[in-house]
Amino acid sequence: MDEGYRYAVYLMQQVGRHREAIELLRSGRRLSKDGRLGALLAGACWHQAKSAYRAGRLWASVSWGLQACQAQAVLPLRLLRRRRTWSQPEIDRPGASS
Numbered sequence: 001m002d003e004g005y006r007y008a009v010y011l012m013q014q015v016g017r018h019r020e021a022i023e024l025l026r027s028g029r030r031l032s033k034d035g036r037l038g039a040l041l042a043g044a045c046w047h048q049a050k051s052a053y054r055a056g057r058l059w060a061s062v063s064w065g066l067q068a069c070q071a072q073a074v075l076p077l078r079l080l081r082r083r084r085t086w087s088q089p090e091i092d093r094p095g096a097s098s
Contacts, residue, residue, distance in 0.1 A: 042072035
């Protein structure tokens with residue numbers, strides 16, 4: 001069952017029907033106990049959050065981001081871990097000269 005949902009979502013995203021793909025993921029997640037659909041839902045919502053942010057729609061971006069975090073609770077931790085590696089000061093990096 002999950003394979004069918006994932007394939008349908010993939011096709012919807014390929015033709016630009018992102019919101020419909022998210023709705024399909026939500027309904028599939030309610031029917032399935034598999035956590036992979038939750039990860040896909042979080043990724044799709046996060047993609048919408050980034051798109052809304054780039055378009056200057058801050059509140060829509062925040063809303064989509066919260067939905068992504070709700071779909072996969074570990075998402076904020078993963079994002080923070082990635083962000084932490086980007087913002088390390090130069091002195092902590094190997095080969096940094098003083």
